[in-house]
Amino acid sequence: MATETAASRFSEPPAPFATGTVVIRFDEVSLAFDEKVILKKVSFELRAGQMKIVLGASGAGKSTVLKLILGLLRPDGGQIFVNDKRVDDMTEDDLMDVRADLGMVFQEGALFDSLTVRENVGYRLFEETDMPIPEVDARVQEILGYVGLAEYGARMPSELSGGQRRRVAIARALTSRPRVLLYDEPTTGLDPITALTIDEEIIKLRDVDGVSSMIVTHQLRDAFFIATHEAVKKGAGPDDVEFGPVSPKNAEKTEFVMLRDGTIAFEGSAAELRASTDPYLKAFLS
Numbered sequence: 001m002a003t004e005t006a007a008s009r010f011s012e013p014p015a016p017f018a019t020g021t022v023v024i025r026f027d028e029v030s031l032a033f034d035e036k037v038i039l040k041k042v043s044f045e046l047r048a049g050q051m052k053i054v055l056g057a058s059g060a061g062k063s064t065v066l067k068l069i070l071g072l073l074r075p076d077g078g079q080i081f082v083n084d085k086r087v088d089d090m091t092e093d094d095l096m097d098v099r100a101d102l103g104m105v106f107q108e109g110a111l112f113d114s115l116t117v118r119e120n121v122g123y124r125l126f127e128e129t130d131m132p133i134p135e136v137d138a139r140v141q142e143i144l145g146y147v148g149l150a151e152y153g154a155r156m157p158s159e160l161s162g163g164q165r166r167r168v169a170i171a172r173a174l175t176s177r178p179r180v181l182l183y184d185e186p187t188t189g190l191d192p193i194t195a196l197t198i199d200e201e202i203i204k205l206r207d208v209d210g211v212s213s214m215i216v217t218h219q220l221r222d223a224f225f226i227a228t229h230e231a232v233k234k235g236a237g238p239d240d241v242e243f244g245p246v247s248p249k250n251a252e253k254t255e256f257v258m259l260r261d262g263t264i265a266f267e268g269s270a271a272e273l274r275a276s277t278d279p280y281l282k283a284f285l286s
Contacts, residue, residue, distance in 0.1 A: 014101070014179055016210060017048035022084070023180055023212050024069060029078035029088075030262075031064065038064050040262035041078065046180075049253065051206050051213045053223045055284070056259035062216040063107075065259075066182045069214070070102065071095040082180075103173030107185040111157040111165060111172075117144070118153035121171045143171045147201060148239070163194035170201055181205060181213040187222045199225050204241055206253070207231040220285065227254040227270040258284070 017023060024046040031039045038061040046052050054062045067073040068080055071087050080088040082098050090098070111120050122140040125131050131139075144150050147167040157165055166186060173181060186202065187195035199222050205211040207230050217223050230246045246253075256273050258266035258281065266273060266281055273281065 014177055017179060017212070019048060021048040022046070023048055023082070024214070025079075025081040026065075026068075027079040027081070029068065029075045029080060031061075031068070031073065031075045037262045039075070039259075042259075042262070042264055043078075044257055044264065044267060046212055046214060048179075048212055049206070049210050051215065051226070051254040052257050053227060053254065054214060054216045054257045054259065055218070055220075055223065057284070058218070060259040061262065062218075062259060063184055066104070066184055066214065066216055069182060070099060070104065100176060101179050103176065103178035103181045105166075105169050105173050105181065105183045105186050107188055111168060113157050115157075116153065117149070117155050117157070117160070117168055120157065120168060121153075121175055123172065124176050139175055140171075143174050146174070147171045161194070162190050163197055166190065166194075166198050167201065170198075170205075174205075179212060181211050183213065183215040183217075185217055185219075186215065187217065187219050192221070195219070195222055196225070198222075199229075200231070200243055202226055203229055203243065204231045207250070208233050208241060223256070224270055227256070 022045050026042050026044050028041040028043055029039055030041055044052070054065060056062050064073065068075060069082060071090060075088050079086055083101055085098055087095060087098055112123070115123070118140050121143060122136045125136045125139065140153065141150065144153060147170055149164060149167055149171065152160070152164065157168070160168065183202065187198050190198065202213070202215070203226055206213060215226070228246050229243055230250050231241050231243055234240045234242050251271065252269055255267060255269055257264060260280060266276060266278070276282065
C-alpha cells in the first residue's frame, strides 16, 4: 500500500547531494554466470553531479553494471553502495526505498504499449503512491513540457516516432524526481539527428538539473558528444538552454569507463581516452 512518505517523496524535489558526495560505489565487485566471468573485482565511484559513460565490446558487462546498481542482480563478491547504503545484500523491500532515488531509461524505451503517454509517464506515481490524481497529472504535464512533448499526453506509444518514444522514457524516469539516472543504450536505433536531441536532453539533465548519471552505450559518436558539450541555462523556460563545447572547468564532470575481459581497462576524461596509446583502446575507438 502506498505511504504518505512515498507520496511526499515524489511530490517535492529531494534535497540535492552535497558537493563531492559518492552516490554509487563499486568495491571489488565480481560476477560470473557459470564459467563465464562478467566482472572481476571492479571498483569505481560516481559522485554527485558527475556522469560516467560505460563503454566496452558486446558482452563486456556494461548493462550488467546497471542491473547490479538496481539490485536486479547480486554479485558473487564485493560490495555495492547507492547513496551510502549497501544494496548487494538488501531485501527486496529495502531495495524499493533505494530505487526511489534512481531513474532508469531502458534500451528502446520499454514503454507500455497499452497505456497512453500520460499513463506511461505517470505510471510510478499512479502505482506506488497515494498522490492525488490531479497532482500526478500536473507532474506528468510538467515533465512532458520539459522534454518537449507537452501536447502528447493522450497519444499511444504506437503513434510516436522513435525519438519521441525515447523522450517519453526519459520523462517517465524523471517523474519520481530521482537524483541519479541510469541510461541503457539511450540512442540505439535512432538516426543521427534524432539521437542528437536525446544527447541534448541528457546533457541538460546533467548540467542544468545537476542529475548524477551513468550511461551504457556502444554509440561512440553520442558518447563523445555528451562528454564534450555542456548546457547553460539562459532563461526560466524549459527550452531556454544553450548548448556548446564544454568549458575547461566542466571537462572533468564526465568520465569514461572502459570494460574489457571483466575488468576496467580505462577510466578518465574524453581527452585522456582520445590520447591513450593503449592498442586495445585505439582499436576500439577507430
